Amino acid sequence: MGYSSSVYKSAADKLAERRLAAEKQADARRSEIYARDPRARELEQAIASCGTAAVRAVLNGGDVAAEMTKLKEKNLALQQELRALLVGYGYSENALEPQYACEKCNDTGYCEQQGRTVMCTCLKQQLVACACEEFNRIVPLQLSTFESFCLDYYSKSVDPATGIAPYYHMEKIEKFCKAYAQGFTPQAQSILMKGATGLGKTHLSLAIANEVIRRGYGVMYVSAPELVIKLERERFARDRDGDILETLTACDLLIIDDLGTENHSPYTDSQLYTLFNSRVLSHRPVIISTNLTMAQLEKDYSSRFVSRINGAAQKLDFLGKDLRIKRI
Ligand SMILES: Nc1ncnc2c1ncn2[C@@H]1O[C@H](COP(=O)(O)OP(=O)(O)OP(=O)(O)O)[C@@H](O)[C@H]1O
Numbered sequence: 001m002g003y004s005s006s007v008y009k010s011a012a013d014k015l016a017e018r019r020l021a022a023e024k025q026a027d028a029r030r031s032e033i034y035a036r037d038p039r040a041r042e043l044e045q046a047i048a049s050c051g052t053a054a055v056r057a058v059l060n061g062g063d064v065a066a067e068m069t070k071l072k073e074k075n076l077a078l079q080q081e082l083r084a085l086l087v088g089y090g091y092s093e094n095a096l097e098p099q100y101a102c103e104k105c106n107d108t109g110y111c112e113q114q115g116r117t118v119m120c121t122c123l124k125q126q127l128v129a130c131a132c133e134e135f136n137r138i139v140p141l142q143l144s145t146f147e148s149f150c151l152d153y154y155s156k157s158v159d160p161a162t163g164i165a166p167y168y169h170m171e172k173i174e175k176f177c178k179a180y181a182q183g184f185t186p187q188a189q190s191i192l193m194k195g196a197t198g199l200g201k202t203h204l205s206l207a208i209a210n211e212v213i214r215r216g217y218g219v220m221y222v223s224a225p226e227l228v229i230k231l232e233r234e235r236f237a238r239d240r241d242g243d244i245l246e247t248l249t250a251c252d253l254l255i256i257d258d259l260g261t262e263n264h265s266p267y268t269d270s271q272l273y274t275l276f277n278s279r280v281l282s283h284r285p286v287i288i289s290t291n292l293t294m295a296q297l298e299k300d301y302s303s304r305f306v307s308r309i310n311g312a313a314q315k316l317d318f319l320g321k322d323l324r325i326k327r328i
């Protein structure tokens, strides 16, 4: 199980709320309809009494089959009359039934599939939404915004090593990230943020997260070391319903921070590749940030992973001097 119990609880609570609301609305409609036409109540009662009459017929013995056929016909006629009455007053035919948001599970979160009780897709979706919400509460997003991103930390003089002035280069990166966040869609491209430590990679990825969340999308942020621990834990989890990989694969935007600082193994590498690849294949963006150069990435990770990143992600090279030192 990949989600915390609080995520499960809030997802189950959301569904229960939905179910209750549908039932309350149906009750309110019933009272309204009874008030408009008392015949509706009579019909409902008569339909219910067909059920008890059927039980009685079986218990009494005699020509049960003939009795059942009669009851069935009576029941059908009553139902037809009730439907016609409802439609006549401008309601839908099933206005007396609760209108659940999910027809598959009637908002219970579980449905039957080949004789087995399985988690409904609506509960899975709700778990993803709640996991994203929980993440928003844990990560101190408000600290890293575009407003608090300041270009003055980057030098305007040309760095002889690169021939580039960090200020102007970072100005372009900031602009790109702002436009990315403001125009974000769940089919947006992926981004690879590369560069030395303390240059604002985490800051800008969280600034994007802030804006994308504000616009109503589900964002997951995870550091690579944290991700590897989660993946290892999942490996030994027996029940994989609603596991963490599913949230990471399904959310609108996934941010993997500090790639290269994790304790990776062939297993976690292949899981990481699968995660990245399945997101790329379904056009779901990932933002990866790393201190590693492309050459180091190629050395440390499988070539298929690196070539996947190369093909799918816009590369942003962060330049400048470590801001953590500069700001002291
Ligand atoms: N341009 C900026 N304006 C204001 N604050 C910044 C800027 N860039 C970075 N910071 C702040 O400096 C600190 C270090 O930046 P950040 O964590 O984003 O660096 P990083 O590139 O992710 O480093 P690392 O590779 O070590 O993870 C953070 O507190 C961040 O909020």
Ligand SMILES: [Mg+2]
Pocket: 201, 202, 203, 257, 258, 289
């Ligand atoms: Mg960082």
Ligand SMILES: [Zn+2]
Pocket: 102, 103, 104, 105, 106, 107, 108, 109, 110, 120, 121, 122, 123
């Ligand atoms: Zn459902």
